[in-house]
Amino acid sequence: MWNLHTRLVYPCLLTALLSACGGAPVKPSTAPVVEAAPTAPARSARERTIDGLLSEAEAAIRQGRYALPAHDNAYDRFRAVQMLDANNQQAQSGLHSILLIYVDRVQQSLIAGRLHAAAADLRQAKQLFPGAELLNPLQAELNRRAKSSEVVAKTPVPTDGRERIKLPEQALTQKSEDVKQLLEEVGKRVSQSDETVMIYARNDAEGRWIYKTMKDVVGDYRIRGDIRISRQPALEILSPME
Numbered sequence: 346m347w348n349l350h351t352r353l354v355y356p357c358l359l360t361a362l363l364s365a366c367g368g369a370p371v372k373p374s375t376a377p378v379v380e381a382a383p384t385a386p387a388r389s390a391r392e393r394t395i396d397g398l399l400s401e402a403e404a405a406i407r408q409g410r411y412a413l414p415a416h417d418n419a420y421d422r423f424r425a426v427q428m429l430d431a432n433n434q435q436a437q438s439g440l441h442s443i444l445l446i447y448v449d450r451v452q453q454s455l456i457a458g459r460l461h462a463a464a465a466d467l468r469q470a471k472q473l474f475p476g477a478e479l480l481n482p483l484q485a486e487l488n489r490r491a492k493s494s495e496v497v498a499k500t501p502v503p504t505d506g507r508e509r510i511k512l513p514e515q516a517l518t519q520k521s522e523d524v525k526q527l528l529e530e531v532g533k534r535v536s537q538s539d540e541t542v543m544i545y546a547r548n549d550a551e552g553r554w555i556y557k558t559m560k561d562v563v564g565d566y567r568i569r570g571d572i573r574i575s576r577q578p579a580l581e582i583l584s585p586m587e
Contacts, residue, residue: 391429398426399435411443412473419443420473444474451483455490458513458521463487512578517551525558531580532559536566541583545575555580 388396402422405411412420420443426436447470454463467483474480510531516524535542542559546552552572560568 395426395429395433398422398429399439402426402436402439406439406442411446412469440474444470444477444479447473448479448483451487455483455486458490458516458519458523460487460490460516460521460523461526462522464491508582510580510582512555512580514547514578517555517578520554528555528558528580529562531582532562532568535559535568535582536563539569539585541585542568542570543581543583544570544572545577545579545581546572547576547578548574551578 399422402419405417405419405422410418412418415421419439423436423439423443426433427440430436447466450466451463451470454460454466463483464487467480467487470477470480510527512524512527531542534540544552544555546555549572552574555578556568556570556572560566
């Protein structure tokens, strides 16, 4: 028989068990599961060095330091990258862009008749990129231009003691540095030898420019001679007048 104490405790236990086991089911959590982002592997010292060199090279290109000054230019930075990573595409593209810059500079100098500038840039480009096929046509064109405008070649006329210097028409039209240099050399020569210069020009303005270019280099010395109109521009140097 249950005593009073049992009758009082049992209902309480039963109620507690029903509450724990027979109550409403617990709903599973619907909060999204956030997965941790994968951590990027730390870059090695070599990779960090390459990144720094590439950044410096790009900055040098923007500042026009393609191959000069020595040890502080884009070319040297890209080559340093290739020493660390021979197949680095960014370094290869950067070097090719520098080659194209030199090709364009040589072409522009040839168009303007600046043969000395074209030769200097082409010589440097060959040193930086030996064997580059893009430079071969430029060298051929430079050789052709130099041969056709050999302004130093003189054709003596022994019958009257004159010597004639042909002036290249295209370079003269463009007033190129090569023509200026030649005229300055002639001006210096006649100022020392007291020879006379006959100027053959295609028009009066061209003849006056030729004379002025020779005169500017000799200061107060008065160059003796005359200007004549001719289809073929040239200088004719005569013996000193007695």
